[in-house]
Amino acid sequence: QVQLVESGGGLVQTGESLRLSCSASGRIFNVNTMGWYRQAPGKQRELVADITSGGTTNYADSVKSRFTISRDNGKTTVYLQMNSLEPEDTAVYYCNADVHSTPWNWGNYWGQGTQVTVAS
Numbered sequence: 001q002v003q004l005v006e007s008g009g010g011l012v013q014t015g016e017s018l019r020l021s022c023s024a025s026g027r028i029f030n031v032n033t034m035g036w037y038r039q040a041p042g043k044q045r046e047l048v049a050d051i052t053s054g055g056t057t058n059y060a061d062s063v064k065s066r067f068t069i070s071r072d073n074g075k076t077t078v079y080l081q082m083n084s085l086e087p088e089d090t091a092v093y094y095c096n097a098d099v100h101s102t103p104w105n106w107g108n109y110w111g112q113g114t115q116v117t118v119a120s
């Protein structure tokens with residue numbers, strides 16, 4: 001069993017910052033890529049950023065200059081530092097992780113989602 005637990009969402013004004021965090025727990029052998037996705041009402045869920053176990057990052061063009069994704073030393077926690085937030089960033093943000101619970105069992109897991117609302 002693997003669980004992703006998120007924190008850090010909330011309501012902010014345009015231009016302010018938030019930092020989201022997500023920790024993987026449970027039966028874990030190895031955590032590979034971790035990432036953040038978001039979904040706004042009426043839109044498809046989209047990748048915001050992800051990071052491999054080796055530290056390679058990818059960002060959506062809309063957030064590349066403003067957001068930073070990172071991981072802790074144990075590579076089981078992922079963060080998303082969001083600066084210069086805009087109303088267009090308003091969405092439910094979901095943590096995602098590729099996890100090997102054992103060397104022979106792999107799965108993809110989602111967090112429960114956390115609401116980020118940016119007021120104009």
